[in-house]
Structure formats: C-alpha cells, structure tokens
Amino acid sequence: MKESAIDTLQAACSASWTNIAASRTGAHSERDRIRSLLRAQRLVPSDTAFVVFGSLARCDWTSGSDVDWTLLVDGEAREDHLSAAHGIRSALVEAGYKEPSGEGVFGGTVFSHELVHRIGGESDSNRNTTQRILLLLESASLGGDDRDVRERVILQLLKRYVEDDYGYRPSAGWRPYVPRFFLNDVVRYWRTMAVDFAAKRRERAGRGWAIRNLKLRMSRKLLFVAGLSMALSCKLRPSTRLTETFESDEQFCSAMTGHLQELADKTPLEILAQWCIDFSAHGAAVEIFGSYDRFLELLADESSRKHLETLSVEAAQADDLFARAREIAREYQEGLTRLFFATDGKLTEHTQRYGVF
Amino acid sequence: MLESHDVRAVELSALRDYELPGLMSAAASLNLERYSYVSVHAPSRFSELSESEVSRLLGLCRDHGWPVVLHPDAIQDPAHWDGFGDLLCIENMDKRKPRGRTPHELDRWFDRFPEASFCLDLGHARQVDPSMTGAHEFVNRFGNRIKQIHLSELNSRSKHKPLSTSTVLALQDVSLRLPQVAVILESVVEEAEIELELKMARSALDGAKMQRRSAPAYMAVT
Numbered sequence: 001m002k003e004s005a006i007d008t009l010q011a012a013c014s015a016s017w018t019n020i021a022a023s024r025t026g027a028h029s030e031r032d033r034i035r036s037l038l039r040a041q042r043l044v045p046s047d048t049a050f051v052v053f054g055s056l057a058r059c060d061w062t063s064g065s066d067v068d069w070t071l072l073v074d075g076e077a078r079e080d081h082l083s084a085a086h087g088i089r090s091a092l093v094e095a096g097y098k099e100p101s102g103e104g105v106f107g108g109t110v111f112s113h114e115l116v117h118r119i120g121g122e123s124d125s126n127r128n129t130t131q132r133i134l135l136l137l138e139s140a141s142l143g144g145d146d147r148d149v150r151e152r153v154i155l156q157l158l159k160r161y162v163e164d165d166y167g168y169r170p171s172a173g174w175r176p177y178v179p180r181f182f183l184n185d186v187v188r189y190w191r192t193m194a195v196d197f198a199a200k201r202r203e204r205a206g207r208g209w210a211i212r213n214l215k216l217r218m219s220r221k222l223l224f225v226a227g228l229s230m231a232l233s234c235k236l237r238p239s240t241r242l243t244e245t246f247e248s249d250e251q252f253c254s255a256m257t258g259h260l261q262e263l264a265d266k267t268p269l270e271i272l273a274q275w276c277i278d279f280s281a282h283g284a285a286v287e288i289f290g291s292y293d294r295f296l297e298l299l300a301d302e303s304s305r306k307h308l309e310t311l312s313v314e315a316a317q318a319d320d321l322f323a324r325a326r327e328i329a330r331e332y333q334e335g336l337t338r339l340f341f342a343t344d345g346k347l348t349e350h351t352q353r354y355g356v357f
Numbered sequence: 358m359l360e361s362h363d364v365r366a367v368e369l370s371a372l373r374d375y376e377l378p379g380l381m382s383a384a385a386s387l388n389l390e391r392y393s394y395v396s397v398h399a400p401s402r403f404s405e406l407s408e409s410e411v412s413r414l415l416g417l418c419r420d421h422g423w424p425v426v427l428h429p430d431a432i433q434d435p436a437h438w439d440g441f442g443d444l445l446c447i448e449n450m451d452k453r454k455p456r457g458r459t460p461h462e463l464d465r466w467f468d469r470f471p472e473a474s475f476c477l478d479l480g481h482a483r484q485v486d487p488s489m490t491g492a493h494e495f496v497n498r499f500g501n502r503i504k505q506i507h508l509s510e511l512n513s514r515s516k517h518k519p520l521s522t523s524t525v526l527a528l529q530d531v532s533l534r535l536p537q538v539a540v541i542l543e544s545v546v547e548e549a550e551i552e553l554e555l556k557m558a559r560s561a562l563d564g565a566k567m568q569r570r571s572a573p574a575y576m577a578v579t
Contacts, residue, residue, distance in 0.1 A: 042557055045523040046512035075513040078487045080523040087522055 005273035027061035038143035047075030049149035066098035186227030217329035226268035287335025366394035366539035374400035394539035429457035474504035509543035533564030
C-alpha cells in the first residue's frame with residue numbers, strides 16, 4: 001500500500017503523531033463496519049451513495065465521534081428514497097452509532113441537482129453550501145453505487161467551478177491558474193462557519209461553546225486550509241496533467257477538473273501534509289501536526305471531551321483544560337501562518353493575492 | 358455455482374450472438390435435471406449471425422420445450438419466429454431501447470405473435486416507471502401470458518445491481534398479482550452473496566408482507 005503523505009512527513013520531521021495514526025486506523029475500521037452493515041441489509045438503493053462527513057471522512061475518528069451522513073441521490077427522484085434514509089438511520093442507531101449533529105444538514109437525502117445548480121445566489125441556502133463544500137473537502141462514500149455517484153457529482157461540481165471562471169481562464173491562456181470561483185466558495189464557507197459559531201453561541205446561551213470553539217479553530221479551520229491548498233496547488237504545484245499543451249478550452253478545463261478531483265479524494269490532513277512536503281515546511285509541519293495530534297488526544301479522552309462540552313463561557317476563562325486547548329489552537333495557527341507566510345515566497349505571494357482579496 | 362442453493366429455474370444466456378453456437382452445442386450435454394424450468398435468452402441483437410441463423414440455432418429449444426426469451430427491438434423479420442408458438446417469450450425493455458418499454462409498446466408484438474408468452478422484467482419496468490404503475494399495467498394486459506419473471510435492480514445506466522431494500526419494498530405490491538411462474542434473478546453479485554440475493558428476491562415476491570404492513574413503506578423498513 002502506498003505510504004500516506006502524513007507518514008512520509010512524520011518520518012521527514014522525525015516526529016511521532018500517534019493520535020493521528022490511531023484515529024486514522026479507527027476511522028478505517030468504523031468505515032468497514034458501516035460498509036458491511038449497509039451491504040448486509042442492502043439499504044442503499046441504486047443511483048445513490050451513502051456519504052459520510054466529519055471525523056469519519058477526515059479519518060480523525062475518536063470514540064466520542066458521531067456519524068454525519070447523507071444519502072446522496074444522483075438520478076431520478078423516487079418516493080422510496082425517504083424509506084431508504086429512514087432504514088439507514090434505524091440501522092445505524094441499532095448498531096450503536098450516535099445520530100448526526102448539524103441541525104438537519106445530515107441524516108437525510110441530498111439531491112445532486114441542488115448541489116450542482118445552486119452555487120451562489122438566493123437559492124444557495126446555508127444548508128446547500130454546507131453540503132456542497134463538505135462533499136468536496138470532507139467526504140467519503142461507504143455504500144451503494146458509491147464511487148460512481150459521489151465521484152460523478154464531485155466532477156460535475158468541479159466542472160462548474162472551472163468552466164464558470166470566465167474572467168480568469170481566457171486571460172491565463174490555458175496555463176494553470178488559481179480557480180477563483182472554487183476558492184471564493186471555500187472562503188465563504190469558512191467565514192460562514194465562523195459567523196454561525198457566534199450565532200449558535202447566542203442561540204444556545206453558550207451551551208457547548210467550548211468544544212465548538214476548539215473544533216472551529218482546529219478541524220473546521222483544517223477544511224478551509226485544505227480547500228485553499230487545493231486551489232493554490234493548481235498554479236503552484238500543478239499535476240502532470242496540467243503541464244501539458246492544450247489545444248482547446250474543453251481539454252484545459254478537463255485537466256483542471258481532474259487535478260482538483262484527485263485532491264478531493266484525499267483527506268484534508270493528507271492534502272496539508274503533501275503541501276508541507278512540497279514546500280519542505282518541516283518546521284511548520286511540526287507545529288501544525290503536533291498540535292492537531294494533541295487536539296485528537298484531547299477529544300479521544302472522554303472526561304476531557306465531556307468537560308469541554310459542558311464548560312460555560314464564563315468558567316472557560318479560568319479553566320486549565322480550556323487553557324490547554326487554547327494553547328493547542330494557538331500553536332496550530334502559528335504553524336499555519338508560518339507555512340503560508342514564512343516558508344516560500346511564491347506561496348506567500350499567492351496566499352496574499354488569492355486568499356485575502 | 359448454484360448447486361448448493363435451493364434454485365429450480367435457470368436461464369441459459371447468449372446475449373452476444375457469437376456465443377449462441379457454443380451454448381447450443383453445450384446445451385445438449387448439460388446436466389439440467391435438477392431444474393424444473395429451463396429457458397434460453399436469445400442474443401440482444403444480430404450482428405455476426407443473421408436473424409435466420411439465430412432462429413435456426415434456437416430451434417433446439419423447441420425440441421426441449423425451453424422458452425426463448427427475446428428482445429422485441431432485436432426482431433427484424435418476425436417470420437423467423439413464427440414457429441415458436443408460446444415458447445417465444447417476449448421481454449419488456451429498459452430505457453436504453455427504442456421500443457418495447459411499456460405495455461403500449463409491446464401491444465404490437467403480441468398482436469403479431471398471438472401465441473407468444475411474456476417475460477415480465479420487473480427491473481426494467483421499475484427503471485422505466487419507478488411508480489410501478491407500468492408494472493401493474495403489464496400485469497393487467499399480459500398477465501395471462503407471463504411465462505417467467507426477470508428480477509433485478511437497474512441503475513440509471515441500465516446496469517444490473519443487487520436488490521436493495523427499496524426495490525424489495527416497491528415490488529411487494531405488484532407481486533401479489535403475479536402468477537406462480539419461474540423467477541430468473543439477473544442481479545450481478547459475488548458468489549458469496551448469492552444466498553443473500555435469494556433471500557432479498559423471496560422477500561420482494563412476498564406480497565403477503567405488503568398486506569401485513571399497516572403503515573406507509575417509509576415507516577416499515579424491515
């Protein structure tokens with residue numbers, strides 16, 4: 001089996017990220033278990049895929065994780081899709097899995113038409129944006145016409161982003177460029193998550209604030225960083241398919257789409273690890289991955305997790321565990337800042353140009 | 358592959374016309390004693406062999422009393438099939454085909470072959486009309502001709518898939534109205550999953566389960 005970028009980076013940094021490794025192993029084991037369960041009961045109909053998100057998709061699964069999932073439908077609408085979703089939900093609950101979080105974003109059906117055709121504008125709801133961006137940055141399919149359905153929906157999405165970059169593609173003359181439409185959607189989602197965090201704190205009178213704060217600063221931020229890296233990689237680290245000579249716009253768009261799709265099949269941590277390898281950013285990697293490893297260690301500890309889930313905003317300021325969590329998040333941010341702004345001149349220049357404005 | 362399973366019907370298939378000569382010469386020596394029902398699926402189109410050669414080769418089926426399952430869109434000269442009587446078993450088609458997908462489109466074939474029987478493909482019927490109204494209509498119009506049933510799940514690319522719970526539930530309703538005939542499973546599964554597929558098929562054809570459900574299907578996935 002091909003060595004993962006995380007393992008390669010770990011070796012290059014002479015580091016030991018045991019919690020990242022353990023949570024990856026745990027995620028694969030749970031994925032296999034769920035896959036077998038769905039297959040044994042034949043719960044996923046044709047032209048659909050059972051898609052997971054969150055820690056199971058990111059491969060940073062801990063014992064307290066829930067299973068965030070949707071039944072992605074890419075075919076005719078059939079009235080039995082609802083039955084299928086209900087059946088899946090029942091089977092997962094019976095098997096002992098926690099029901100999805102996310103206020104209705106997960107745990108039901110999602111139609112590819114909505115994801116592909118509603119990008120931006122009035123009809124692109126918060127829910128639709130969330131489901132779309134997570135499909136691109138943090139998803140894996142575990143059952144049904146799985147690879148086929150998830151892959152083809154992702155391809156359609158990426159094709160839309162690339163082909164709709166009207167103002168940028170022609171001027172680049174079929175040379176690799178940073179896909180603006182895609183990057184703007186990723187940035188918008190990241191900022192929306194941050195704003196929604198504040199909204200939820202108010203709506204829930206601070207309940208669960210501490211753990212959501214930590215997750216926002218760590219795993220949610222990771223999604224943004226992975227998406228930013230994907231976009232920048234088209235220009236700064238193009239795959240061989242993007243270095244060919246193109247004879248038509250269609251050919252070029254197809255190459256851009258293919259490049260992004262390869263990355264959409266990797267976990268966010270894998271994307272970030274490869275980025276650190278590509279830029280020989282070992283110092284930043286030690287900070288980023290070391291802190292993320294300690295983040296996972298904290299989440300995996302049931303008493304620590306429960307403590308953060310019930311910690312009030314007022315009590316957090318003087319709380320030792322929260323102080324530790326805040327330090328983890330601070331080091332993580334330091335590492336990311338170092339990677340993008342103090343490692344490579346071109347990376348810094350492109351992050352400033354495309355990531356800020 | 359089927360020896361260890363409780364199956365009594367088999368359909369020998371030569372979907373590509375170049376496969377047919379080999380199948381027909383092997384058929385004579387096959388040990389089919391355990392099967393109470395045997396049929397043969399004719400090629401889906403005639404390119405390397407002519408239609409007359411195909412119908413001549415399939416003449417062996419008449420000798421054995423084996424129904425010949427034929428796609429109506431493959432028929433170019435109906436006269437080649439006149440001698441098969443009720444052993445000519447016309448199948449309803451999937452979305453890819455230009456003809457024979459609906460009861461209305463099959464009417465002309467049964468007008469042309471008044472003695473012909475019918476292979477009701479439930480997978481095709483559901484793909485063409487997921488509401489299953491078409492499947493009921495097939496039974497309304499040609500129920501007395503049904504010689505065998507094809508059972509599988511088709512995706513939108515017309516690929517045969519294993520039966521899902523959704524398909525099982527959808528078929529239970531129409532299964533109440535089906536005659537007791539041979540059922541040919543067309544699902545593509547690994548050998549290790551044959552028994553599960555058979556279980557799903559029996560459930561799909563257990564119309565009594567549908568009758569026992571007192572709530573809508575989405576409340577009773579079992």
